[in-house]
Amino acid sequence: MTNSASTSTSSPLSATGVLYVVATPIGNLADMVPRAVEALQTVALIAAEDTRHSSRLLAHFDIKTPAIAYHDHSDDQRTEHILQRLLSGEHVALISDAGTPLVSDPGYRLVREARQAGIQVVPIPGACAMIAALSAAGLPSDRFAFEGFLPAKQTARCSVLQSLVNETRTLIFYEAPHRILETLRDIAQIFGAEREVVIARELTKTFETIRGGPVAEITDWVAGDSNQQRGEIVLLIRGASAPTASDMNAEAERVMRVLLEDLPIKQAASLGAKLTGLKKNFLYQWALDNAKKT
Template sequence: MEISPTLYVVATPIGNLADMVPRAIEVLQTVALIAAEDTRHSRTLLSHFDIDTPLVAYHDHSNNAALERLLGHLRNGKDLALISDAGTPLVSDPGYKLVDLALREGFKVVPIPGACAVIAALSVAGLPSDRFMFEGFLPAKQHARQGVFKALLRERRTMIFYEAPHRIKDCVADVLAVMGPERVVVLAREITKMFETVKRLPAAEMLEFISADSNQQRGECVLLIAGFAGDEGLPVEVIEMLDILREDLPLKQAAALCAKISGIKKNQLYQYGIEHPL
């Protein structure tokens, strides 16, 4: 029986090298070639585990010729591994095109699970984890960043972002400005590393915490924001109903109809609508 060449998508530690899983070491030792986001960074990791497999660069700026060379490797019947600088490849890292084309050509693609900053942060945040969304890196400019938060103002799922350390203070200030002082925020910084920090506070207090300690503005940051849970004592379901109704009706009529359906006082709904225009 012919054995199909395989592309292995291999997770690597996000800080603590002891988090490298044995299966990942075995795969990286046995494949014919490793495609890495940054070969200089990855050589340190491979050297630590006595892995001498040939290494080539594959990153966001790689051209189609580099992608073709990697696919050619699989076409020639040789196994290939894909790694990123840290964590699970393709999670805010390059690799999507390679995996997509490998699957299109019928090659086997196998995940080797391991560290992932998104999931690690979520697991210790104490926020609802049954439904969550990951948005990657936020825009660098304040106006665009606030635009993202405004669009997500009533998102009910836990929200997860990556943020650069030099922008984390401004980012939390934008959460405060858009989502309010009581919206719960979690900063998971330097996960698995020596100066790991996991802090959960309302947005106003989180901004004070970060502002008072410059160390919190260093390292790799994951920011989690609690989902929308309602305003002014109104359940989120009622607010959503009112918003739907007032898309097609004057606010007074929408509030009256919503009150009849929900049992909430019409005046309370009307006042909410005035203070929170669509």
């Protein structure tokens, strides 16, 4: 791997152009990495989520490269146009409105089709709101699950939250400011008032706020301060405690021993999880340790 930031040379893997996936600042323009600036200055075309939004960024860094819109609603013709320019040998940069493209932002379809066409895709890393929030949240970061945006409608939102209530990894969401209070209330109802959450708002911007605590406490704080219901929000939830041997009560053990009489361990653990509410992986391990005793 070379340390060179140059983007002007042809790809060493093929005669086609290179698709650069370029991260941009999530607020503070000083977070733009030099390699990203060079890429945007030297490629033939910038595919931007919103060219009007990106114009401020490009002007700030004196980037005069032509830009076209590429977003979730772009049709196949726009994707094909970009692919053809790449196949002809031109380099193209993909950017979103802020942060790392494809992380809850457009670009997956273009990147996939470029790779399938044999076009080299090169990431230029930089800012990412969910990683920035995780790094400062004080929650376990060795294992986490990014869930993007929760559904806007309460019934669907609660259904998703209910499916995650026993997840042991730290959960990360993006949330719209006008829904943050409703979402916190739903979390309190489903996860319990004491489950720890962290709200990270307006990261890298003037009014950056990061605050954590029991979800009931955070809900009251947000309800009492309308400023916390504005801007870009990352919401994190501490994962559930992993089941321990003491969670295997007499009834759960009886269920598992009955199931293991007629089912393989994997199927018994899966069905046992539905019947007892315990984690499938926990029951699977218990069965491995205890199958010989059934």
